[in-house]
Amino acid sequence: MSTGVLEVRDVQKSFGAVTAAKDISVTVPEGAVYSLIGTNGAGKTTFVNMVTGYIKPDSGQINFRDRNIIGMAPRQITRMGIHRSFQIAQLCNELTVEENMLVADAIHGATGPSFLRNAHDKDARARAIATLERFNIAEHRDRLIPELSGGVKKLLDIAMAMAGDTQIMLLDEPTSGVAADEKFPIMDLVMDALRSAGVTVIFVEHDMDIVTRYSERVLAFYDGRIIADDAPDEVLSDSEVQRYVTGAPA
Amino acid sequence: MKTTNSKIGGLLATMTLAVGLSGPAAAEEDTFKIGVITFLSGQAAESFGVPAWNGGKLLVDMLNEGGKLPAPYDQKGFGGMNIEVVVVDEAGGATKQVQEFRNLVQREEVDAVVGYVSSGDCLAIPPVADELKAFTILYDCGTPRVFEDGSYEYVFRTAAHATMDNVSLARYLKSRNFDVPSFAGLNQDYAWGQDSWADFTGAMNQLYPDAEVKTALFPKFGAGQYGTEISALLREKPALVHSSNWGGDLQGFLIQATARGLHKRSQLALAAGDHVIPQLQDKMPDGIFLGARGVNGLAAYARGGELEELTNTMWEAYEAEYDTFPVQAPFRMWQAIFGLKTAIEKAMAENGGTKPTSEELAAAMQGLSWDAPSGHIEMALANGHQAIQPNAIGTTKWNAETGKMELVDVEYYDARCVNPPDGMKSQEWIAQGFPGAQCD
Amino acid sequence: MDLAATILVDGLIYAGWLFIVSVGLTLVFGVLNILNIAHGSLYAIGAYASASLVGAYFASGGDAFPYGSYAALILAAVLVALVLGPLLERGLLRFFYGRDEVLNVLVTYAVFLILEDVMKLIWGVNPYFVYEPYTLLGDVEIGPLFYVGYDFAVIAAAIIVGLVVWLTLNHTQIGKVVLAVIHDSEMSQTMGVNVQRVYLGAFMAGAFLAALGGALTAPMISVTPGLGVNVIIVAFAVVIIGGLGSIPGAAIGALMVGISRAASVHLLPEAELFIIYFVMAIVLLFRPEGLFAKTQARKI
């Protein structure tokens, strides 16, 4: 029936008097790379939070492969293959980088987390280190999280989100808190990994260079609504977008 | 992780050795060492534990000095042996007490243990005492269950159990022709209060079968606030209010009840209330029916008779030392120590004068009888392990001239009048109408 | 008098007392994030201090003006707060700010144990009595029942305490600062609030309220060792029911516990021991953080 892997239809959400999402409808086709832009409070993160089950919409439908996922818990949605990263990297600060990766690995292992199998099992470590290597952060594996730079934290956050069978990946500001010269290398790494796994990607971003370079289609948010939904060049040249989002002619 | 376990194992072994080597010095022949367990902290310290041990310490000092007391207690110490004491706080619950008991017997190697106010402790200790073959005197606690639900070789209770208190109270009402169309109870919500109320209602059921029970209130132990309960009692207007409360709970109840005039509407009957007199003085209203769990305190002082010299010696020594008169707790400690002394000296007379073993002591104590300031004590129940003793109930009256509380209209009850006969459980005895009771 | 009215009056009297002993606990938790078991000790020390002070007042000729003993009661609570407040907060608790809540409970448990014996060393085990203030206000006859005037004075004191705390927090400069610290102490610090001073002040206020509870209770009981233990658990229950850190919560919690306890004594005396835990369990089942807890949505 539908053409998209993810279909959002007429979703509404308000917090008291504040409207966070109004008439949101989007169809994301399989394998596409979408980006979400908008000023702070425009509704981008609310969108991500609704798709991943952190916030329940007041009305509307969110379908993943034709199945309504509204009302499901985040972990159920994750288990279906919709994974996400966070604006502020969500990591376990008292664990090392490798152990963080092992946590993700343990949850998505073939048999589910075991009561008996050692978490530092040789095979598990090999898998964890392979993932860390893929994201170029294996050298930090024995360090604790607070010692890491913003870029490494972001990469680890995304690497953990990649564990298991990822169908859709929502990246919430993947380059925020990352040094300017690291932004493109990090995006290259992440997008390569995601594309090679055939994952559908939706990312929230403030940097328009990154938006134009990596996304196929852009959704511009303003005041809880989507004011533009088109290819990057079209959206960025839209006058409303320039007025409300980018602030200046592209 | 790897080797942590073995390291800890090693550490434990080292600790083990250190502990094992620090045993106490071997027991000496000319000293008799007793472990005394009583409340030094918590609510029962003020009412029972501390006055009891004040009395005990006084008596031990007098005995160690020798010649301070009339015959048959004129011999120094226990059979000439000096008395040494290790005191342990009873606060902390039965679990802690079992551990402390083992420590006293096995680490401190005491020759006998005298202790326990709390009924829970008195139930927990005897099996351990028998297991360790440690001669043990329960000096204060009230529950009849100790020897009614079990039997022990090395354990003795030198005070009557609590059944006597409430049976005497009911008998007092009857003998004074007090009219009781209805009554109510306010008792602490734990075994002591629950059992006392059961005994009292049982006895009333025999003596006043038509009396109506208005309400049975069980405020939390240590509640402090009795406003709501007093309202309930004022509303119900029973002819009599029974309470086995003790200590701070009794004092608080009396202060709040008298302020609201409960004593004017209902007769107050306190099964164990004598020990609050020194604190409350004239704040204790006149006309309260009062027990002391034995012929203790004021009732003993007023009794006279052949025990007058012994009683007055202890009374005066206590007053001189502590500036207040002795209430029930020191009397019970005294009867325990006098009993122990009698048993030791009896055993020594039989074994040729050496320090008696636990077995010899137990044999000597079984069925023993002796005199104490609280009257003639007989180990008459539970195959000679459980004492019976006379009891007394009186009515409070403040003497404004002397500034002292007096007990008037005192009725003395023979031990066999208010205690069940041997071999009969106290609850059955009450339920069957006191068969075999010898009252004159 | 109608049974319902009796229950209401009895419940209000008890609730007044409960509120005074628990409001300090909730205030200290709100500001310092420490659930203070030693609150019970402060209560007991307040009772002892007021017994001593009122005793001294009458010993030194206070009979001429017995109403002065009420000033002595309050002065006792002030003294306790002035001495023990800084000692405990500056001397010990400040080293544990930001640590695990449960660890802090244990710290205050240790303080509780220490103070139990310290009280015994200072005041001995014999009870103290100061009934003069209790009977001074005469009787109040409501229907066929007599109440002691003092009982209603306790309700009045509870209302005054509640109003003063509420007005201070919501309508004064100090109160705004305290509320800011409760809301977010780190943020307040960066905005130039002297958080240290707020912590000290709040703890002293909490200590004062605990001691005041003890001081007001002293005239109607015998002040003996072990007084604090029973207070802690009821105060905890009230505060948990109302929501930790909430002043109106403490008031509602005290009313709920007070009235349900009174109802149980009159109607179902067997249940008195449970009623407080029962109310607490029911409230927590439906409101896991208590009735008036500040809910925090986490931003991600």
Place this chain on the structure above:
Amino acid sequence: MQSNLIISAIVALVALAAGAVILPDWAMFLFAMALAKGLVCLGIVGMMRGGVVSFGQGLYYCLGAYTATLVANNFGISDIFLLTFLSALVCLLVGIAFGPLLSNYRGIFFAMLSLALSMVLYGSLSKMSFIGGTDGLNIAAPTFLGWAPEGRPLQAALYIYVVTISVIAGTLMRIYFDSERGLLTLATRDNELRVEYLGASVRNIMTYNYVFGAVLGGIGGTIAALALGHVDPEFAFWTTSGEFVFVAILAGYLSVPAVFVSAIILELVRSFSNLYFPNTWQLALGIFLLAVIIALPNGLGSLVRRWKGNKA
């Protein structure tokens, strides 16, 4: 790793069991009680790894103790293995009933709700005068598969039994702590959101830890009841639970043996302070608690880790 664990378990077992020969009677009893309580505390440590601390573990300690006592007194069962098994089973079922409920609570609310549950048990038992009310009940000495020792052999047998159970439970819990689930527990303590968004159920993790704690509490309570020969509602009182929490905090969550060592230290400190300072033992204990909390903020286990760190 696993084989090393087994070896150190065996070494610990042998070292501890040697106590049955070298320890004086009183110390053997003290150690047995400490280890029984250590089992309860091990359960709290398991929960601590997930970031919550139960202030009501007395619930299971008491439930286990009463189950064993009531079964022994009413059905004439005295076999220690059977009694332990039955108590553990009862606690398992009760734990399964309350676990999912409590797994929604964190921090002080978890602590207080667990405390409320144990106080409800305390209150109920205090009211049940047909099983002794506040005075409690006695339980006869256990038998060991038909063998009924007395005196020192009984104490030694009980001691060996609790040592064996402690080492087995300690080893199993260590395996669990080191397992994938164990790592997930640590991750939950750190960042629940992350764990949920990796697709694992935080409630499920918390529930398991709670249920394990319940079973360990029941086993500890059973052994304590058999060693003491007496149970009373005090087993469920908040001060009893508070003591367990103290041992768990003293031990920290890093090391399993530290739990048992802490339990033994607390028993020794209490026993000696009670004897040498009968009037001020609470003061002594309070100062000891404070000293430990200040000196070892992460528990005794952190000492072991530091020590190992220095050697590595």
